[in-house]
Amino acid sequence: MELDDNIYKKLVEIVGEKNVSRDLVIRQCYAYNWGNDTINIKRGKESSMFTDTPIAVALPGSTEEVQKVVKLLDEVGLKFKAQSTGLGPWTCASSEDVMIIDLRRMNKIRKIDPKNMYAVVEPYVTGGTLQAELIKLNLNCHMPGAGPMVSPLASSTSMCGPGFTSESTGFSGRNVLGTEWVLPNGEVLKLGSLGLNNNPDWYNGDGPGFSLRGVMRGASGTKSGLGIFTAVAIKLYPYPCDPKWNLSGVSPYYEFEVPNFMKFYILSCKNYDVVEQTMYRISEEEIAFMLWSTSNLALGALFSRNKAELMQLASKATFFKKPLVVLITARTKREFDYKNYVMEKIIEETGAKDLISKGRITPGTLAYCEALRSMMGFHGFLATGSFQSSFGGIDSIAVSFQMVKVNLPIKRKYTKKNLLPDDQGESHFITTYEWGHYAHAEMPTMYNVNIPKTRKAMVDYFDEADDAALYNHLNIPFFIEGDELHDKWGPFVCNYNVWLRKIKETFDPNNTSDSGFYISTKKELEKKKKQ
Ligand SMILES: Cc1cc2nc3c(=O)[nH]c(=O)nc-3n(C[C@H](O)[C@H](O)[C@H](O)COP(=O)(O)OP(=O)(O)OC[C@H]3O[C@@H](n4cnc5c(N)ncnc54)[C@H](O)[C@@H]3O)c2cc1C
Numbered sequence: 001m002e003l004d005d006n007i008y009k010k011l012v013e014i015v016g017e018k019n020v021s022r023d024l025v026i027r028q029c030y031a032y033n034w035g036n037d038t039i040n041i042k043r044g045k046e047s048s049m050f051t052d053t054p055i056a057v058a059l060p061g062s063t064e065e066v067q068k069v070v071k072l073l074d075e076v077g078l079k080f081k082a083q084s085t086g087l088g089p090w091t092c093a094s095s096e097d098v099m100i101i102d103l104r105r106m107n108k109i110r111k112i113d114p115k116n117m118y119a120v121v122e123p124y125v126t127g128g129t130l131q132a133e134l135i136k137l138n139l140n141c142h143m144p145g146a147g148p149m150v151s152p153l154a155s156s157t158s159m160c161g162p163g164f165t166s167e168s169t170g171f172s173g174r175n176v177l178g179t180e181w182v183l184p185n186g187e188v189l190k191l192g193s194l195g196l197n198n199n200p201d202w203y204n205g206d207g208p209g210f211s212l213r214g215v216m217r218g219a220s221g222t223k224s225g226l227g228i229f230t231a232v233a234i235k236l237y238p239y240p241c242d243p244k245w246n247l248s249g250v251s252p253y254y255e256f257e258v259p260n261f262m263k264f265y266i267l268s269c270k271n272y273d274v275v276e277q278t279m280y281r282i283s284e285e286e287i288a289f290m291l292w293s294t295s296n297l298a299l300g301a302l303f304s305r306n307k308a309e310l311m312q313l314a315s316k317a318t319f320f321k322k323p324l325v326v327l328i329t330a331r332t333k334r335e336f337d338y339k340n341y342v343m344e345k346i347i348e349e350t351g352a353k354d355l356i357s358k359g360r361i362t363p364g365t366l367a368y369c370e371a372l373r374s375m376m377g378f379h380g381f382l383a384t385g386s387f388q389s390s391f392g393g394i395d396s397i398a399v400s401f402q403m404v405k406v407n408l409p410i411k412r413k414y415t416k417k418n419l420l421p422d423d424q425g426e427s428h429f430i431t432t433y434e435w436g437h438y439a440h441a442e443m444p445t446m447y448n449v450n451i452p453k454t455r456k457a458m459v460d461y462f463d464e465a466d467d468a469a470l471y472n473h474l475n476i477p478f479f480i481e482g483d484e485l486h487d488k489w490g491p492f493v494c495n496y497n498v499w500l501r502k503i504k505e506t507f508d509p510n511n512t513s514d515s516g517f518y519i520s521t522k523k524e525l526e527k528k529k530k531q
Contacts, residue, residue: 001096003056007076011058014068019059019105027053030100035089035388037449041459047452054081054093054100061105063180063188063230070228071186073099074512081514082158082224084123084151090159090223090481094516101228109133110231111202117236118177120202123153123229127374135243139236142169143374145429157181157229158221160392160478162440164376166431167283167291169237171394171440173217174433177233178202181216184227184508191216194233202233215503219394220478225518226507240289240329240372247369252305256369261336264363264371265326265343266299267352275322276401278350282326283397283436285346287339290327290371295426298444299323301379303363310382313361320355327371384421386449388458389429389442390465393475400430400441403474407443410464419457421446442478481517483525 003022011020021027031050041047055078060066073080079098083091086102093100103123109130110120114137121130128148130141144155145163152172155161157179161172169175178194178201189195191212193204205213216226246257269275275293282288294302300314302325317323328343330336347354355361370376380387391403404426411425423445430441443465447454462479469477470492480489490497500519504511511524520528 001055003099004076007072007078008056010072011056011069014072015058015060015065019061020056021058022056024053026057027055027100030054030057030083030086030102031092033089033092034087034386036092037455038388038459038462039089041456047455049449051089051092052094052096052098054098055096057100057102059102059105063106063182066101066103066106066182066228066230067186067188069099069101070182070184070512074185074510077510079512079514080224080228081516082123082228084154085126085149087146087150090517094482094514098514103228103230106230111233112137112139112236113203114139114236116203118203118233119236120178120231120233121151121153122231123151125152126150127152131373134236135239135245138239138243140169140239141234141236142166142172142175144172145374145377147375147377148373152234153229153232156232156234157217158223160220162431162433162442164292164371164374164431165290166433166440167435168240168289170434173213173219173221175235176213176217177205177235179205179216179229179233180231182228182230184510184512188230189227205233215507219476220392220481222513223481223517225513225515226504227513238331241331252366254366254369256365258365258368261328261330261333262368262371263328263336263340264356264367265328265347266320266355266361266363267324267326267347268320268355268360269322269324269350269352272322272401272404274350274352275324276397278324278346278352279397279430279432279439280436281346281350282343283432285342286435287328287342288326289329290325290431292429292431293322293324294429295423296320296323297423297446298427298429299325301382301446302376303361303367304379304382305364305366307382316361320360323355324352380444380446382446384446384448387444387446388462389444390462390477390479391469391474392440392442392478393469394433394438394440395475397430397432397436397439399474400439402472403441403443403469404428404430406468406472406474407465410468411443411445411461414457414461419453420461421448483515483520486519 031053036051106122107124112119127143144161155172156176179191181189242259249255296317300317304310328339408425414420415422486497505521511521
């Protein structure tokens with residue numbers, strides 16, 4: 001599909017010639033992404049890393065330009081997909097009449113308010129950039145497990161948002177405050193205290209009156225299905241330890257001077273019940289910066305710097321039973337001593353074994369740096385070049401472990417046939433949120449994208465895992481997105497799909513915001529059926 005000359009000219013008027021492109025080569029680049037292979041199979045298409053080629057790409061540089069571009073597309077009957085840093089299949093167009101709105105020119109930290117502990121960021125500010133500024137002020141921010149290179153704005157407004165530090169920093173949907181939102185018709189909606197008539201400011205994301213946070217993002221975000229966010233305030237946290245940052249060496253063999261006060265515990269538990277009980281206890285005491293349970297293979301990957309180290313550590317880790325990772329941080333020695341004392345008591349109480357004090361595993365200094373920088377997710381790509389996760393519901397710690405147990409036999413069917421890499425079916429990531437008030441569980445699989453039967457197996461396994469979550473009432477997985485899946489799940493969950501569609505129709509009657517990873521209006525659905 002080609003962009004009409006008149007529309008192109010109008011776009012040039014809005015963003016300037018060098019900030020809009022309908023060149024096929026540029027458009028093709030935007031059609032490529034990690035994870036498209038499995039999405040294409042699901043949509044009955046060839047399993048390629050490229051998906052639909054967008055009709056054009058525009059790079060607006062301000063909220064006003066975003067408004068004008070969106071208004072134009074709404075008027076001419078085209079669609080748009082927003083990208084902040086553009087990581088993952090959900091940033092790609094889901095049909096050929098979609099234009100990519102790449103927000104990389106909107107890259108300012110608009111404000112840091114250290115007293116009230118929030119920062120206001122635009123879409124292309126990465127977690128890493130923001131954190132580098134915050135460290136100077138003894139502050140920190142939550143980052144999703146994807147790492148410091150993704151956008152806190154995209155995660156807070158439009159995606160899920162669990163991360164490795166979720167025990168102490170929650171998840172992205174809980175950290176979002178005042179929000180500047182360009183609706184699919186080009187109007188700006190200011191959410192929370194930003195919308196007040198008197199003294200508007202960014203400090204609150206809800207009200208006045210009804211909160212629209214659920215409409216704006218719900219649990220997993222609309223993934224650009226309901227407009228474009230141009231700035232957002234996010235809650236900040238105290239920096240967890242001494243904010244000194246001394247790094248030396250050459251990638252991947254960096255050495256980090258571990259600051260006062262940090263200490264990893266890698267616990268080996270007899271079985272999942274003990275892991276669960278230990279997580280509840282540590283959470284109750286509110287002492288951990290990080291608290292997550294994972295598999296032996298993942299533990300090997302997370303604490304290795306390259307494949308050789310992974311192979312060594314993974315074979316050792318096979319004997320670690322069920323591991324649990326805890327990171328204790330503190331600002332004073334007294335606080336540090338207290339937290340470690342409590343940890344020792346819990347270890348005694350639950351019978352878990354501390355593998356570090358027994359000399360069975362020694363995290364390198366880089367692991368401490370990656371913990372502070374939220375960089376551990378990278379390791380998911382170490383062994384095979386790609387990974388994806390099934391499940392993903394937000395629930396209690398206990399329900400999270402039910403997910404792990406239900407997943408085991410399903411995953412093992414695929415690993416036994418050598419269709420998926422052999423993790424004994426145990427690969428999982430469970431993190432607590434906010435001192436165990438609730439938790440997140442996903443089951444990652446590292447897989448090789450170059451093997452067609454593996455790509456297909458990933459999709460089949462995902463479908464089975466989704467069904468298992470559905471029929472065992474294990475919460476809604478985070479990849480239940482798009483019309484087909486929402487309409488399948490809705491009847492089991494209070495017909496939420498009916499309400500979600502009503503929201504879409506109210507905010508976006510022309511279906512201008514690409515609904516491929518959200519939900520379409522009824523009119524759009526009928527149009528798709530006829531095609
Ligand atoms: C190794 C790895 C680990 C991961 N672990 C986690 C994890 O632990 N937790 C988690 O939540 N996610 C995880 N992810 C997914 C990841 O969070 C998302 O890919 C990332 O948060 C998206 O941020 P981004 O800057 O890349 O946004 P983008 O990739 O640009 O966008 C993400 C989504 O938001 C939409 N969007 C972006 N900007 C806007 C905007 N301004 N307005 C409206 N819509 C917009 C996009 O269309 C897209 O649907 C992981 C990914 C990887 C590669």
